[in-house]
Amino acid sequence: MKRIRLPTQRASTAQGRRVALQQPLLLSPAAACTAKTPALAPPARRHAGSLSQRPDAKHVSFPGAIKSAFSNTLRFEQPSTYPALATYRAVDQHGVAVDPSFVPDLADDAVVELYRDMLTVSIMDLIMFDAQRQGRLSFYMVSAGEEAVSVATASALEKEDVIFCQYREQGVFRQRGFTLADFMNQLFANRKDPGKGRNMPVHYGSKELNIHTISSPLATQLPQASGAAYALKIQRMQDPSIPPRVVAAYFGEGAASEGDFHAALNIAATRSCPVIFICRNNGYAISTPTLEQYRGDGIASRGLGYGIETIRVDGNDFWAVREATKKARELALQDGGKPVLIEAMTYRVSHHSTSDDSFAYRARVEVEDWKRRDNPIARLRKWMEAKGCWDEAKEKEARESIRREVLKAFSEAEREKKPPIRSMFEDIYEDLTPDLQEQMKALKRQIEQYPDEYDVGEFVEGAGSLGR
Amino acid sequence: MTGRSIRSFSSVMARVQALQSRAVASFQSPQQPHGRLYSTHPPNAKLNLPTDYSTTPLLAHASQTALANPELPPEARNGTTKRMNLFQAVNDALSISLAEDESVMIFGEDVAFGGVFRCTGKLADTYGGDRVFNTPLTEQGIIGFAIGVAAEGMRPVAEIQFADYVYPAFDQLVNEAAKFRYRDGTCGRGVGGMTVRMPCGGVGHGALYHSQSPESLFTHIPGLRVIMPRSPLQAKGLLLAAIRSNDPCIFMEPKILYRAAVEQVPTVPYTLPLSKAEVLKEGTDVTIISYGQPLYKCMAAIREAEEKLGISVELIDLRTIYPWDKTTVFESVRKTGRCMVVHEAMVNAGVGAEIAAAIQEDPDTFFRMEAPVLRVAGWSIHTPLVYEAFNVPDVARIYDNITKILQY
Numbered sequence: 001m002k003r004i005r006l007p008t009q010r011a012s013t014a015q016g017r018r019v020a021l022q023q024p025l026l027l028s029p030a031a032a033c034t035a036k037t038p039a040l041a042p043p044a045r046r047h048a049g050s051l052s053q054r055p056d057a058k059h060v061s062f063p064g065a066i067k068s069a070f071s072n073t074l075r076f077e078q079p080s081t082y083p084a085l086a087t088y089r090a091v092d093q094h095g096v097a098v099d100p101s102f103v104p105d106l107a108d109d110a111v112v113e114l115y116r117d118m119l120t121v122s123i124m125d126l127i128m129f130d131a132q133r134q135g136r137l138s139f140y141m142v143s144a145g146e147e148a149v150s151v152a153t154a155s156a157l158e159k160e161d162v163i164f165c166q167y168r169e170q171g172v173f174r175q176r177g178f179t180l181a182d183f184m185n186q187l188f189a190n191r192k193d194p195g196k197g198r199n200m201p202v203h204y205g206s207k208e209l210n211i212h213t214i215s216s217p218l219a220t221q222l223p224q225a226s227g228a229a230y231a232l233k234i235q236r237m238q239d240p241s242i243p244p245r246v247v248a249a250y251f252g253e254g255a256a257s258e259g260d261f262h263a264a265l266n267i268a269a270t271r272s273c274p275v276i277f278i279c280r281n282n283g284y285a286i287s288t289p290t291l292e293q294y295r296g297d298g299i300a301s302r303g304l305g306y307g308i309e310t311i312r313v314d315g316n317d318f319w320a321v322r323e324a325t326k327k328a329r330e331l332a333l334q335d336g337g338k339p340v341l342i343e344a345m346t347y348r349v350s351h352h353s354t355s356d357d358s359f360a361y362r363a364r365v366e367v368e369d370w371k372r373r374d375n376p377i378a379r380l381r382k383w384m385e386a387k388g389c390w391d392e393a394k395e396k397e398a399r400e401s402i403r404r405e406v407l408k409a410f411s412e413a414e415r416e417k418k419p420p421i422r423s424m425f426e427d428i429y430e431d432l433t434p435d436l437q438e439q440m441k442a443l444k445r446q447i448e449q450y451p452d453e454y455d456v457g458e459f460v461e462g463a464g465s466l467g468r
Numbered sequence: 469m470t471g472r473s474i475r476s477f478s479s480v481m482a483r484v485q486a487l488q489s490r491a492v493a494s495f496q497s498p499q500q501p502h503g504r505l506y507s508t509h510p511p512n513a514k515l516n517l518p519t520d521y522s523t524t525p526l527l528a529h530a531s532q533t534a535l536a537n538p539e540l541p542p543e544a545r546n547g548t549t550k551r552m553n554l555f556q557a558v559n560d561a562l563s564i565s566l567a568e569d570e571s572v573m574i575f576g577e578d579v580a581f582g583g584v585f586r587c588t589g590k591l592a593d594t595y596g597g598d599r600v601f602n603t604p605l606t607e608q609g610i611i612g613f614a615i616g617v618a619a620e621g622m623r624p625v626a627e628i629q630f631a632d633y634v635y636p637a638f639d640q641l642v643n644e645a646a647k648f649r650y651r652d653g654t655c656g657r658g659v660g661g662m663t664v665r666m667p668c669g670g671v672g673h674g675a676l677y678h679s680q681s682p683e684s685l686f687t688h689i690p691g692l693r694v695i696m697p698r699s700p701l702q703a704k705g706l707l708l709a710a711i712r713s714n715d716p717c718i719f720m721e722p723k724i725l726y727r728a729a730v731e732q733v734p735t736v737p738y739t740l741p742l743s744k745a746e747v748l749k750e751g752t753d754v755t756i757i758s759y760g761q762p763l764y765k766c767m768a769a770i771r772e773a774e775e776k777l778g779i780s781v782e783l784i785d786l787r788t789i790y791p792w793d794k795t796t797v798f799e800s801v802r803k804t805g806r807c808m809v810v811h812e813a814m815v816n817a818g819v820g821a822e823i824a825a826a827i828q829e830d831p832d833t834f835f836r837m838e839a840p841v842l843r844v845a846g847w848s849i850h851t852p853l854v855y856e857a858f859n860v861p862d863v864a865r866i867y868d869n870i871t872k873i874l875q876y
Binding site: 255257258433446454 | 512513635675678816853
């Protein structure tokens with residue numbers, strides 16, 4: 001590992017006071033990266049013992065708060081005296097641009113394609129929700145109301161960027177190239193499912209699209225995203241021919257209560273990781289409303305606490321989300337890498353999942369009001385119609401053709417066989433352990449001895465995959 | 469627009485259905501995870517049939533059967549019963565605790581509206597939001613909070629929404645709850661008032677993160693009492709005992725039984741003994757030890773084995789998985805000479821290993837053994853969605869192992 005030894009450095013305080021560092025710095029690889037642009041580089045490592053408190057200083061020089069001015073007023077900060085962080089909008093709910101500096105950076109056909117991605121997700125959601133109700137698959141989660149957050153953020157990322165999702169980001173998969181067949185093969189856990197039939201529905205994953213496979217536990221993906229971002233940063237340091245890459249990590253406001261969320265932001269900040277944390281604040285964690293989830297100013301305020309550049313955006317505004325993510329990606333790659341937090345405000349129009357009936361804890365009228373008031377798909381449609389690149393006929397045609405495509409993929413995937421039974425024992429370890437080989441044989445013997453007791457017909461090769 | 473989409477979709481779906489002429493499950497209540505069961509039984513199966521909870525002898529279908537339970541206190545035996553499923557019995561025990569003891573409080577994710585499995589239904593309305601409330605979504609926070617509540621002398625009942633999600637709370641459970649009294653020494657404080665409830669086990673379609681049965685991770689920790697009830701009557705008595713117990717208790721509820729297991733449950737408050745196994749059925753040739761849902765499969769396998777092989781099998785419900793009732797188990801195994809342990813969790817380093825080791829360490833029991841102790845358990849894998857029927861112990865595998873243990 002390369003280490004760079006620098007001569008004695010100076011660290012500056014807010015007031016321009018200079019405190020000489022006593023020791024030459026042995027820079028970590030992270031710092032080596034920032035050292036390329038010394039003007040912007042924050043001090044790579046503060047040595048507590050090197051900060052001296054000058055007599056009559058007006059600022060604290062404790063190692064834990066080097067820019068804090070002394071105050072002679074005994075006063076506790078009141079969160080309520082700070083205004084809530086603003087929510088950025090580029091386009092209002094009527095589809096009219098409200099940010100005077102906003103210039104759409106996409107050609108009409110590109111916008112239409114992204115709109116179709118949102119539409120596809122929303123139509124697929126309706127069909128699969130009903131299919132679950134009919135017993136055709138065990139579980140489903142829709143993302144109604146949150147299509148813009150997924151599709152617009154994804155549209156501002158590069159294919160090489162690495163993504164960690166929570167579980168309600170089918171729009172990210174769709175935008176990056178997940179086909180309807182890909183969705184359906186996973187949902188029906190058939191032989192074409194890369195998850196080999198092991199995971200619950202909606203736990204998609206794609207190596208080709210650089211999206212890690214979804215894991216049900218909440219927020220576990222967030223510190224992983226910090227680590228992955230650090231890996232990308234180090235890899236580019238070691239091989240500058242690799243294009244600059246960021247990690248994007250999605251989560252809900254409920255997941256932000258998990259310890260892992262806090263760990264993720266803090267470690268990403270301290271190690272200057274190029275990661276974009278994207279919060280879908282949809283108002284509910286299953287039944288728990290945000291009022292019982294937190295008392296601060298949303299999730300955005302926490303980014304500031306961790307020293308992370310943060311923006312809150314209107315999650316129903318496709319353009320605001322896209323613009324914010326584009327800028328966030330730029331920021332994340334500046335200064336050798338740093339984390340950025342986006343809090344996208346949305347509303348979970350749907351039930352949490354097919355296992356949930358949200359009218360047990362919220363009024364129908366609340367949901368109906370939201371649907372009527374604003375909707376990310378309707379808003380972008382209004383914008384497109386005003387622009388003249390969309391109309392009722394196109395809408396009708398798009399909805400009908402998407403529905404046909406979804407149903408075609410649905411029935412094809414449902415007909416496919418399940419993966420070989422052997423898959424249940426594989427990938428626990430890199431190789432099948434002697435224990436697992438024995439267990440596989442035992443299962444084969446059991447099935448052969450009691451053929452009427454096991455249904456192996458829908459699996460590729462039946463019991464044959466368990467060994468000859 | 470949305471409504472139109474659903475209606476027009478339905479007709480298309482009907483055509484797809486007709487085309488494929490597949491059986492379609494009836495609409496189920498959206499209150500709990502459900503839907504397509506990947507573990508449906510094969511058409512010609514004689515052993516691996518769905519458990520018939522309406523006839524199983526493990527549930528008290530009649531009031532008299534429930535009241536005849538000798539472990540019940542006289543006031544329960546002389547009282548009335550009510551038909552309840554497992555989540556209603558849990559709810560009943562929680563309600564009794566809140567009513568009889570002001571120091572009891574109940575919290576966790578989504579408990580205020582009744583919990584995702586309805587175990588805490590109406591409790592917030594009845595007993596108020598100060599003692600029954602939602603927490604933010606943080607398992608380590610919930611358990612740490614419960615430890616603090618208990619350390620100051622109250623009796624928290626914390627809910628973890630799924631056993632699969634308890635791991636962020638492991639530090640609090642292993643390093644704090646289990647060690648609290650030990651490290652405090654003569655200072656004498658403890659967190660024994662704490663009970664942690666969590667749904668566990670497979671339901672047929674829970675896959676990696678809604679199926680786990682992590683009891684052996686807790687039975688390895690001295691200081692925690694680990695309990696798993698098999699039925700509504702048991703759940704009420706054991707949960708009340710756990711809440712009143714002065715040791716921290718992990719109360720694991722097999723979620724497949726929440727609605728499926730229905731029986732007559734005494735209406736008055738009662739406790740059932742912790743760390744005491746129960747002989748559910750006496751027998752002379754083989755002892756089967758299990759707990760939770762697999763007991764029903766054991767019962768079906770035993771019926772078949774007794775009929776086909778002319779033998780008699782003893783069935784023991786461990787109930788408290790640690791500290792466990794060695795006396796009852798050893799006595800039984802000394803009598804039968806053959807022992808099999810059945811659990812859903814993976815076989816490696818599981819509860820079966822502990823029981824088998826204890827049996828062979830006890831000279832009086834070991835010398836009576838006619839065969840090695842067998843374990844019938846989940847394979848050493850995670851719980852995969854479409855293969856669950858091949859992973860959890862089923863009636864045919866238990867039956868097959870009974871024949872094996874007899875042939876040894």
